[in-house]
Amino acid sequence: MSQLRVEKVQELMKQEISEIILRELKDPRIGFVTVTSVECTGDLREAKIYVSLMGSEQQVKDCWQGLQSSLGFIRREIGKRIRLRFTPELTFALDRSLDYSAHIQELLLKIQKEDAARTAPAPAEPSTEKETS
Template sequence: MSQLRVEKVQELMKQEISQIILRELKDPRIGFVTVTSVECTGDLREAKIYVSLMGSEQQVKDCWTGLTSSLGFIRREIGKRIRLRFTPELSFELDKSLDYSAHIQELLLKIKAEEEANGKHSDEEQ
């Protein structure tokens, strides 16, 4: 299957899954969820949904449990909304890239603060 078609289906699935999670899931455990990307196999039989979860550690665990329990509902809705020969088998993957970028940002701010503090001390010594 052409790579362009797979990419279009991935983007469409990302949008539809985001809408389903935002508007149609009624599970109170599901909090702040961001669908960051969707990766499909070349034959569109399987799809990994990368999600980023925000909140405390307990909220993230509860949200993850709620999401995994709603996989069947999400798959059925995707089957209704996207006309494909086969509805892909869905699985969730936790996307840690946002956490990692926040960690890097904290480190950069810390380095900048240390440089400013060292710069002030060296100015006072002269």
């Protein structure tokens, strides 16, 4: 199958799944979810959905369980919205890249602050000499 077609289907699925999670899922466990990418096999029979979850450890765990339980509903909605011969079998995968980039950003800011503190000029001591005019 054409790689261009697979890429187009992946992008369309990403948009539709984001829309479904945002507007259609009523599960209260599902909170801040970002669909970062979708990878399909060449024959479009299977799709892996990469999601980034925000919140505390317990919120992430609950959200993950909510997403897993909604896989059937999401697959059915994808089948209705995207006209394909076969609706792909969906699986979720956790994408930690946003967490990693936030961690790197914190480290860079910490280094920048330390660098600024180290290179800041020492405050000038007050002069004890009297100026003569």
